[in-house]
Amino acid sequence: MKVLSSYQDGRLTLYLKGELDHHEAAAALRKISRTVDDYLPRDCVVDMGELSFMDSSGIALILKISRLMAETGGRAWVANAKNQPLKVLDASGIDRVIQISAAARS
């Protein structure tokens, strides 16, 4: 999987691409933590538009991002989730902790 990022006006967007599982999670988490520390953004958007698969490792990753952002008074949310990753988000009940915006369903 790949994590790409862009930053503008206090908003960091993290683009997750490919498959997110336990094998990929630790490296992704390290990269995301470094990026958040570098920018100290006000908002962090986790864009799942090009994420083709995730398991519960993705839930752990989102919770960690949410905690990182809360530590500096910022907020995080998930955007463009669809198909299998959206179903995992729904099943986990994580929307009680963080806002989830689904992609337009095709």
Add this chain to the structure above:
Amino acid sequence: MKQLNYIKMEFPAKSVNEGFARAAAAAFAAQLDPTMEQLGDIRTAVSEAVTNAIVHAYPDTVGQVQMRLRILEGEQLEIMVRDKGRGIPDVKKAMEPMFSTGGEERSGMGFTIMSSFMDGLRVRSAVGRGTTVTMRKRIQTKAGA
């Protein structure tokens, strides 16, 4: 229940094999002509079960993980993931949402997701002897859906 087809595989408990295990399971299940959503459910459940074996069963060694898939009469897919690792002292506790003994990259949602994505989930474990997770899912064919 009559068994119509099966595969068995064994691999070392290395995280790099998680992706292989779910791809293999999806390829085997394809003969039931599942929908994309059902295939996603199968891949997710296998990923969770295999990851549990890799993370929890063998904390200090690289042991073996066995996976067996069977197609049973009545369009049932059965997935079994077995390890011979340290076992789970309290299965009921381990299956509670958000309970985890893993690191920060674990969420404690594995069993919750396996249970919600499959039609049946059974976990048998003995401390020091290993854990077997068995899951079932009915795959209604697209034509009959």
